[in-house]
Amino acid sequence: MKRILSILSIAGMMAGVVLVSLAGSPAKSKGEAMATLESKSGSTVTGTAKFKQKGDGVEATIEIKGAKPGQHGLHLHQNGDCSAPDAASAGGHFNPDNKAHGAPDADPHHAGDLGNITIRNDGKGKLKITVKGLTVDPGPHSVVGRAVVFHADTDDLKSQPAGNAGARFACGVVKAE
Ligand code: CU
Numbered sequence: 001m002k003r004i005l006s007i008l009s010i011a012g013m014m015a016g017v018v019l020v021s022l023a024g025s026p027a028k029s030k031g032e033a034m035a036t037l038e039s040k041s042g043s044t045v046t047g048t049a050k051f052k053q054k055g056d057g058v059e060a061t062i063e064i065k066g067a068k069p070g071q072h073g074l075h076l077h078q079n080g081d082c083s084a085p086d087a088a089s090a091g092g093h094f095n096p097d098n099k100a101h102g103a104p105d106a107d108p109h110h111a112g113d114l115g116n117i118t119i120r121n122d123g124k125g126k127l128k129i130t131v132k133g134l135t136v137d138p139g140p141h142s143v144v145g146r147a148v149v150f151h152a153d154t155d156d157l158k159s160q161p162a163g164n165a166g167a168r169f170a171c172g173v174v175k176a177e
């Protein structure tokens, strides 16, 4: 119950922040979206993800902290639902074209395959990648309404269906700005 109350109060604060930012700045242009990643599966990993329309693709900028150094799989998953403690609610990789899993620049790959992010010794990492075939605007390939998932292990970019990247350590729902 205490936990539910604190979640409600955080939600209330976030709503307040949104109202303040709407009031304090001119309306943002379309073509941008973001996600705030929360810890899952008992991890300490958190982060942010920003998405911008860039020509026929989307530029994703993902920043992670509180993670173990090394390479970690990162994907857009089908469902914008991070409610499960292990983020299983996010479903499988975002795959509107029914393709096989792979590297983001390989053919084939899931539309949601973002490859790996490198975490430094300080537990932080940043990945900036432009992925063709995704959009921020509404449509079958839109990132909005999907979930960004950071994994415990490295995505080997070939195992099916998800690169053998292990547990889901952080998850955030992508929302239009
Ligand atoms: Cu994933």
Ligand code: ZN
Pocket: 075, 093, 100, 101, 102, 109, 110, 112, 113, 161, 162, 163
């Ligand atoms: Zn995949």
